[in-house]
Amino acid sequence: MRPIDLAREHGLSTQAVRNYEEVGILPPAQRTSSGYRRYTPRHVQALRAFVALIPAHGHADATSIMQAVNQGRVDAALALVDRGHVRLHTDRLTLDAVTEALAGLVDSTGATDEPVSVGVLAHQLGLRPTTLRRWERAGVLRPPREAGTGYRTYAPADVRDAHLAHQLRRGGYRLEQIAEVVERVRSAGGVAPLQATLADWRSRLDGRGRAKLTAAAALQRYLTEAGH
Structure with a gap:
């Protein structure tokens, strides 16, 4: 030939x-x-x-x-x-964890539209304020600061991100992995619009399989x- x-x-x-x-x-x-x-x-x-x-x-x-x-x-x-095959399996586990974490977010956040302080949010999650600050340095959280005082204030979207990060962290995921997931939520404009992204993500994993x-x-x- x-x-x-x-x-x-x-x-x-x-x-x-x-x-x-x-x-x-x-x-x-x-x-x-x-x-x-x-x-x-x-x-x-x-x-x-x-x-x-x-x-x-x-x-x-x-x-x-x-x-x-x-x-x-x-x-x-x-x-x-x-x-x-190991990479594909790991990606599937990550997707399952993200899907589960997002589903749990519906009931765990959004109780108030008022911003909360780092101490209040840390208490809600059962964490130390220093942990939330470490997540911020890793790019997981991006709380704005109060004018004049410079104190961190967590709006409902920031609280949502913190709850999502907390659930993924308990699942053993690294901060850099969690930062990528949280950024997906921010880019999608919240949890609900991300469902289409998750469906596409699963479809692409199936295609790889x-x-x-x-x-x-x-x-x-x-x-x-x-x-x-």
């Missing part, structure tokens, strides 16, 4: 196929007496596996997986696949073709 024969199936350029060979995504090709590359069914399966791995694991890990297989380090390739199934099947076919 010629480079164009491999490239056409995936809408690639022949140069892309040659580049994939040079970086080790495809195994080395034999050459004709005139120097032209000759590809085999093994190369066809390798390219199919790589293309399937990209949406499942990302371009960088897909490249590393194929390089490891072509170097005979199948155990290293499978370890990379395992790492991708299905992509991993497709990639696993393609990689297994290549391993068989390559004699592993």
Whole structure:
């Protein structure tokens, strides 16, 4: 087979196929007496596996997986696949925790429209004021300050963010992770508008899971073709 024969199936350029060979995504090709590359069914399966791995694991890990297989380090390739599944599982657990925490927010906040002090909010959550200040330094909370006194005042949205952070913190999440989640809530304009974001987030995780199934099947076919 010629480079164009491999490239056409995936809408690639022949140069892309040659580049994939040079970086080790495809195994080395034999050459004709005139120097032209000759590809085999093994190369066809390798390219199919790589293309399937990209949406499942990302371009960088897909490249590393194929390089490891072509170097005979199948155990290293499978370890990379395992790492991708762990990341997906972790992301699902995070989504479940965020969904649960947001559901609990409906009844735990919004009792008053009046801003509260750091001491009052800390008492509500059973925390020390120093903990809330640490969350502020980490970007989790952004309470405004009173003009003149400089005291922190927590509006209802700030109280909501603090309750959400408290629930996620109890779930073992790091402050930098919590800051990202709280920022999603702020950007969405509250808890209710975030439901669509959560549904999209879950859909994308499901898509990654299905992509991993497709990639696993393609990689297994290549391993068989390559004699592993």
